[in-house]
Amino acid sequence: DGGITQSPKYLFRKEGQNVTLSCEQNLNHDAMYWYRQDPGQGLRLIYYSQIVNDFQKGDIAEGYSVSREKKESFPLTVTSAQKNPTAFYLCASSIEGFPGNTIYFGEGSWLTVV
């Protein structure tokens, strides 16, 4: 079954902890993205990667880190430096090379600070 798989669906983080959200795709897409969704603010880009072993900061990268060691995987780590991490996190992917290519999304992960 092709698609983008995010895990876990729900994650609770204690103050001062780092947590990692998983994103795997079997669509053979070159590009992968992480977005954060807060109520009333739409989606904001955290990091994106257009090719393996390379990634760029998006608009709100502070307090987050990523890696792209494999084409199909793009994990996001929310570090303790992220002061307000409670949000819905969406991973996405697309074929690279043309701005008209559609970006497809996973089902999202909820992160809550407790």
Next chain:
Amino acid sequence: AQSVAQPEDQVNVAEGNPLTVKCTYSVSGNPYLFWYVQYPNRGLQFLLKYITGDNLVKGSYGFEAEFNKSQTSFHLKKPSALVSDSALYFCAVRDGSSNTGKLIFGQGTTLQVKP
């Protein structure tokens, strides 16, 4: 810098009536425009996109959108709304002059269709 505006936080329509969800954009180069729908606690589902050509784009679930270059708009429409269309709708744009591939989203519009 590219941007997208969805001027209405919420749109209310009666089932069977036509619906319109508004979107305007700003880009430096050619716009590549997208509409997505999100149901509660789910990811975004792609509805339709404009790349070039015909200004009226048809998409999934009976939705269509009209590209208007002079008004820099890309409004989402459906001739007859269903209760099941109730969801959060996002307009998004990519700037054709940028090589980053970044997709910029509007704030979202909640569509409420009442029986």
